[in-house]
Structure formats: structure tokens, C-alpha cells
Amino acid sequence: MILIYTCILGVFLLWTIINSLFMPRLKGTGDENGLVSILVPLRDEERNVSELVQSLKKLTYQNIEVLLLDDHSTDQTLDLLFRYTKNDQRFTIIQGKDLPEGWTGKVYACHQLSERAKGDYLLFHDADLRLSPSAIQAALSLMKKRKASMLTGFPAFPVSLFLEKLLVPLQHFVVHFHLPIGPANGTTLPSFTAAHGAFIMVHQEAYKQVGGHASIQETLLDDIDLAKAFKKKGRKVLLANITNMVTCYMYQTNREVWEGFTKNLFPGLGRSRFLIMMLFIFYGLFYVGPLVLLPIGLYTFMTDSLQLTLFIPYLLIVLQKLWIDGRTNQKMTLAFLMPLSAIAFMTLLIHSMRTGLKQKGYVWKGRTYS
Structure with a gap:
């Protein structure tokens, strides 16, 4: 036995x-071709605002616009956004509308951002994410090389809390072990789908064709359901290893770790x-x-x-x-x-x-x- x-x-x-060999890495720089709208929803994110804005200011891709939406924060998020983006014309700050019946908070925030975006490509970017300076070029280059309408990936996760160390890296483990990555990246079958909502880059034309976030307004799993919506329309979704260029600081307390995983697992x-x-x-x-x-x-x-x-x-x-x-x-x-x-x-x-x-x-x- x-x-x-x-x-x-x-x-x-x-x-x-x-299985892991079927997941491409971000690399290279590529040419600047097309406006990229970086869309960041924020709700009570005062701890992240300073480093978020500094990270975005260091991007070497020049043809960008950054839309930052404050979703009814109860802390200093909005004031800090105005302070740290002052006199930088690339940044636009939006105050979110009231949450309508039938929508989840982040999904509605992303929907509002997408309506204001002018880019050929949209990057949905969480407030706790940090990008390397050449991350935009690398993502665009890989999307075009693989002819994908959406690119997503699980970032690197620095961990310090006890529950973080046990649970957060398991996100990578589950994907590399349980998801057949070859079919996930090589077919449009919705059953083979994984995505991470902190980093999702889409071609705007394809995003509009699938109905955008309005098509998944009630979900708690906005990342996976958006990827499935793309696949159902025959659009290619690419899951990449982005850990060399994208870092995510997901949680600040063990309670946040517990609540975050609790809301995602059963659904x-x-x-x-x-x-x-x-x-x-x-x-x-x-x-x-x-x-x-x-x-x-x-x-x-x-x-x-x-x-x-x-x-x-x-x-x-x-x-x-x-x-x-x-x-x-x-x-x-x-x-x-x-x-x-x-x-x-x-x-x-x-x-x-x-x-x-x-x-x-x-x-x-x-x-x-x-």
C-alpha cells in the first residue's frame, strides 16, 4: 500500500x-502600439495609495491613461489619491456611484471604469498590485504573440502573516496542479479556466463584444466569470506566469486572509x-x-x-x-x-x-x- x-x-x-511548462512567462519589451487604460477600483485602500501611484508613475510604457475610482471609501483614500496624483495629467480620479441592486461592489466599480476608458487595451488592476516598469510592454507583447483577447495571471505574493504563508501560495499550487494548463491556454472551453482579478488585461473590442462586467454583475468571482464570458464568445484567454513582473500584497491581517478565502472557496x-x-x-x-x-x-x-x-x-x-x-x-x-x-x-x-x-x-x- x-x-x-x-x-x-x-x-x-x-x-x-x-503542466507548468504550458504557462508562458512575461518577458521582453515589445513596441508601444495602442493606448492602454489602467483601471483601478479602490475601497478603503489608504494604506496602498502611495505605493500604488508611485508604481504606476514608474511605468516605462508612455501611451497610458490611469483611471482611479474611489468606491465610497470611509477612510482617506480619496484625499490621498488627489494628493499623490496632483499635476500628473495621466491620472483621472473618479468618484463611484451608489451600488445598484443586483451588482457586487468590485464588478460595478470595474464597469464604471470601463465606461470612462479610452484605451485600445484595458488593464484591470487591483490597488494592492505593484508592477515592474516594463510590465505593460511585456503583457501586450505576449497577448499579441499568442493572439489572446485576455491575459491574466497570478502575481507573486510576498507573505509575512501566519495564515498568509499557509494559504496565499496555495493559489499557485491549485492552478499548477489542478488546472490542465495546456487546454486552458489552447482552447476556448470555459471548463478549463483560471484567472486572477488583480491583473486582467483585455482588448477593449473583445471586452465590449462579451458584454464586459455588465454580463457578470452579480458574481463574487468576477475574474473567473469574466474569463469564461470571453471563452463562451470564442475569444482566447491566456493564463501567464506574471510573477517576475507583478507583485500583489493581498492582506494586512490574518482576519482578512480568512475572510478573503472564505468568500471565494464555496462559490x-x-x-x-x-x-x-x-x-x-x-x-x-x-x-x-x-x-x-x-x-x-x-x-x-x-x-x-x-x-x-x-x-x-x-x-x-x-x-x-x-x-x-x-x-x-x-x-x-x-x-x-x-x-x-x-x-x-x-x-x-x-x-x-x-x-x-x-x-x-x-x-x-x-x-x-x-
Whole structure:
């Protein structure tokens, strides 16, 4: 049984390595060709405004406009936006309208931004994102090379909080392991789709053809649903490894980590209790199980050297995580915490499902969504 178990984990490792090779990286500069509208929704983001604006000012792509929408912030976000963008004609500040019935907050903010945008390309950009100076050229170059109507990717995630270290890098793990990246990037099948809302670049013509954010107004999963909308219209969506040029500082507290993942997991799995339980069992068996085998192997090692084989499952899951962390600019030492990450993920699966089934709603940015 241990041999079969070990072989399965070995296959997981091999699959992850091969699968990751189908995800192209951002590289090169490319020519400046077309106006790019950088669209940033902000709600209570005073902690991010200064570094956000400084990052955008350092971009070397010259043909840009930056639209910043304050979505009824209760802190100093709006005042800081005016202060840090003063006398820079590339920046336009918009005060968001009241949220209509049937819309989620970020989706409506993105919709308002898109209506004001003049660019040939639109970059939906979260406030906690930081771009390298040549990121715009690299993204445009890759889009044109691959003839994609949308380009998205999961940024690099610097982590410092305990829950961040366990959960945030799992976003890369889930994509590299569970998503067949070849079909995702090579076909327009909506079932093979992943996206990250912090960085989504689209061709405006295609965006209008699919109905834009107005076509997904009620969703909590705006990134995935927008990508699916593109694919349903036969438009190519490219998932790229953008970690060398795009960095995201997602959370400031462990509570934010918990609430952020809670609102996404159950809806992201189609509110399927079956899928939740299958994933719970899967991660318990293959990613917590090796941790259980470690002390058994250690205890019996002194009497039976063959029990060294009980260490191999743990080594394999660490190597799998290590491969992904290495490709996504993550701290490599976090790979050794993979069993703890699995336990945290399993706990959140159940919590997200229970929250959804109780119909109390998911809380985010001061708003409650069902």
C-alpha cells in the first residue's frame, strides 16, 4: 500500500512539472502600439495609495491613461489619491456611484471604469498590485504573440502573516496542479479556466463584444466569470506566469486572509457540497497523510531500516510545492509547511461551505454578499 501511495504522489509531482511548462512567462519589451487604460477600483485602500501611484508613475510604457475610482471609501483614500496624483495629467480620479441592486461592489466599480476608458487595451488592476516598469510592454507583447483577447495571471505574493504563508501560495499550487494548463491556454472551453482579478488585461473590442462586467454583475468571482464570458464568445484567454513582473500584497491581517478565502472557496466550487467533500478527503489523504507517516517512520526506523520509505511521501509533496514556489517567486522554505497548508485549506473549505449554506452572506470590504 505504501508503494502505491508513494507512486501516486510521484505521478502528482511529474504531472505538476509537465503542466507548468504550458504557462508562458512575461518577458521582453515589445513596441508601444495602442493606448492602454489602467483601471483601478479602490475601497478603503489608504494604506496602498502611495505605493500604488508611485508604481504606476514608474511605468516605462508612455501611451497610458490611469483611471482611479474611489468606491465610497470611509477612510482617506480619496484625499490621498488627489494628493499623490496632483499635476500628473495621466491620472483621472473618479468618484463611484451608489451600488445598484443586483451588482457586487468590485464588478460595478470595474464597469464604471470601463465606461470612462479610452484605451485600445484595458488593464484591470487591483490597488494592492505593484508592477515592474516594463510590465505593460511585456503583457501586450505576449497577448499579441499568442493572439489572446485576455491575459491574466497570478502575481507573486510576498507573505509575512501566519495564515498568509499557509494559504496565499496555495493559489499557485491549485492552478499548477489542478488546472490542465495546456487546454486552458489552447482552447476556448470555459471548463478549463483560471484567472486572477488583480491583473486582467483585455482588448477593449473583445471586452465590449462579451458584454464586459455588465454580463457578470452579480458574481463574487468576477475574474473567473469574466474569463469564461470571453471563452463562451470564442475569444482566447491566456493564463501567464506574471510573477517576475507583478507583485500583489493581498492582506494586512490574518482576519482578512480568512475572510478573503472564505468568500471565494464555496462559490468558486459552484456551491457544490460534493466537490467540497471530495477536496477535503483528497487533501487529507495525500497532503496531510505524509505528515502522519513521518512520526511512524521515525519511531520504527531504529528497528526496521525499511521504514525509511515512510519519509518518501513527505519528500514528494515538499518537492511538488518546491517546484511551484520556485517558478512563482515564493519563499522556498514554505514548501516544508505543505501539510499545514493542507490542513488550513481543509478547514476553510468546511467554513466557507457552512457560511454559504447558512445564507448569512460573505462579508468583504464592509459589504455583505449572499
